[in-house]
Amino acid sequence: MNATPNVAPAGASAAGHIQVDTPEFRRTNRALFFAGFSTFALLYTAQPLMPLLSAEFGLSPTESSWSLSASTGTLAVLLLLASALSDVIGRKLLMGAALLASAVLTVLCALAQTYPQLLVLRALLGMALAGVPAVAMAYLSEEIDPLALGRSMGLYIGGTAFGGMLGRILSSLLADFISWRIAFAVIGIAGLLSALEFCRSLPPSRHFQPRRFHAAGMLGDIRRHLSDAGLPWIFLIAFLLMGCFVSVYNYLGYRLAQPPFSLRHSASGAVFSLYLIGIFASVWSGRLADRLGRRKVLWIMVLAMGLGLLLTLASLLIAVIAGLALFTFGFFGAHSIASSWVGRRATTARALASALYLSFYYLGSSLLGSASGLAWTHGGWGGVTLLLGLCLAACLLIAVRLRKLPALS
Structure with a gap:
């Protein structure tokens, strides 16, 4: 039997990993940037429209938040199934199909005649998008050189920041000057274009090994991940981080519409331009974590979120914006670090760990996002700040605890 030497393709290491600053590295980052952009643009289009949906359908702020929670809830529930499906059919195929389907569903949201119809479409959107986030993280963990994983994960999360920003600002402007239906239609079309670019750019998986779905094996992998010394704490951080982040942006629009600010809808929607800070924060913190270690940087990002949240209590608009900027910087930095940490600690079943x-x-987005609506109803912005402050204090304690985590990262 003649042995043929394995020659790594251009842009790959001897082990087959994609190396930094190569054409394959740039194609991968471009594709995943568009995937992150589309995911957050489609998922969070409804967030700045919540006050308008309240007016159109006669909803309370909590009821209006269901337009977002319906998507994030079904997304959270189906992520595990989507990750298992990706192990069977492949990463790229599942992500491409999910992006295309979710874009079409967003366009259909523009045609909804009742609020229950809109909620059903938004729930289906979450189901479709379940095929992207965990699978994207698993793809990067498998294909990118470990020394550059923090940078690639940061760029992917930067794409989510850009999508979240542009989707929210554009939908705010379109809804204010035309209608919320046009906002859904335009964002959906942008999602279709992003999905096509993703399918064109992403290199095929090189390290992916398909395997049959076994429920018992999946449950065993879940138990293995949950028995790890660090992963359950990182999962809990994810719950708290996203719950706090979504809650701030869910209800800040209601606050800015009231005195002493009294901003119109498009003006309050402009605060989402602060998502640009998230693009810088995710890439910068990813590189810093690659150099100094995740455990030395994560708690600082969480602390920045807490300080930013306190600043939003001010009655001066410039102070509120400064606080939101610091809060946003801390969130994207912390999320970039925590998500890449999962890929490093999970030595097997990485797609499942990411899921x-x-x-x-x-789940944090859905549960804390709705709970914060009750805090807003009963205590205004001070009530929201108190609830989220307690969550961030718990998050900080966990981040400090992770500084003592045994090696593997």
């Missing part, structure tokens, strides 16, 4: 992280992440 568990994101299940907690989006």
Whole structure:
């Protein structure tokens, strides 16, 4: 039997990993940037429209938040199934199909005649998008050189920041000057274009090994991840981080519409331009974590979120914006570090580990996002700040605890 030497393709290491600053590295980052952009643009289009949906359908702020929670809730529930499906059919195929389907569903949201119809479409959107986040993280963990993983994960999360920003700002402007239906239609079309670019750019998986789905094996992998010394704490951080982040942006629009600010809808929607800070924060913190270690940087990002949250209590608009900027910087930095940490600690079933992280992440969005609506109803912005401050204090304690985590990262 003649042995043929394995020659790594251009842009790959001897082990087959994609190396930094190569054409394959740039194609991968471009594709995953578009995937992150589309995911957050489609998922969070409804967030700045919540006050308008309240007016159109006669909803309370908590009821209006269901337009977002319906998507993040189904997304959280189906992430584990999507990760298992990706192990069977492949990463790229599942992500491409999910992006295309979710874009079409967003366009259909523009045609909804009743609020229950809109909620059904938004729930289906979350189901479709379940095929992207965990699978994208698993793809990067498998294909990118470990020394550059923090940078690639940061760029992917930067794409989510850009999508979240542009989707929210554009939908705010379109809804204010035309209608919320046009906002859904335009964002959906942008999602279709992003999905096509993703399918064109992403290199095929090189390290992916398909395997049959076994429920018992999946449960065993879940138990293995949950018995790890660090992963459950990182999952809990994801729940708290995203719950706090979504809650701030869910209800800040209601606050800015009231005195002493009294901003119109498009003006309050402009605060989402602060998502640009998230692009810088995710990439910068990813590189810093690659150099100094995740445990030395994570708690600082959480502390920044807490300080930013306190600043939003001010009655001066410039102070509120400064606080939101610091809060946003801390969130994207912390999320970039925590999500890449999962890929490093999970030595097997990485797609499942990423799915568990994101299940907690989006459950935080749904549960804390709605709970903060009750805090707003009963205590205004001070009530929201108190609830989220307690959550961030718990998150900080966990981040400090992770500084003592045994090696593997």
